Amino acid sequence: GAGVSQSPSNKVTEKGKDVELRCDPISGHTALYWYRQSLGQGLEFLIYFQGNSAPDKSGLPSDRFSAERTGGSVSTLTIQRTQQEDSAVYLCASRIGGTDNEQFFGPGTRLTVL
């Protein structure tokens, strides 16, 4: 079946512009995560959605970052007024929920802020 998909695969933007990154999780997965992966670094947790519960936003680095998940499926990560330090690969993952821990990752969106 289809895995987690993300779009666009690459995004180049100018400093100060807003960007939207999209994630389509695996159908039926109730949990969805966003991570940031900077060059040579591990995965930095950004935000977590679980069903209809309030999202865990504890990893968002600033108020320029926001995310929403509509209808319990597709999610959009928005970065406003992008800065050069926002350049990274943004990864989305989904999990079926309950006691199953495995997170399935998408291929990521590589964001470059000029």
Place this chain on the structure above:
Amino acid sequence: GENVEQHPSTLSVQEGDSAVIKCTYSDSASNYFPWYKQELGKGPQLIIDIRSNVGEKKDQRIAVTLNKTAKHFSLHITETQPEDSAVYFCAASRNDYKLSFGAGTTVTVRA
């Protein structure tokens, strides 16, 4: 919060030899420890995981060991093959849903 340290950052091994990656964690309440493999241009993929009530788990050529007292866990890959070349990440979690990742180890298997 949880702090996971991973060593080494790079590892080069001869094909057929073993590779070992070590991680330490800070939160004694962590009870779930997965390992992910990330190939170039792809997202990470779970390869093996272990819970704190188990000391060792093996799946074919890969194994993970956990020492709760010392708060460290390790990934062992035996009989390495070229397709094992990738970046490997360890992670730890106390609540099953939120993972703290190590910085990653780039493994290169030399033919």
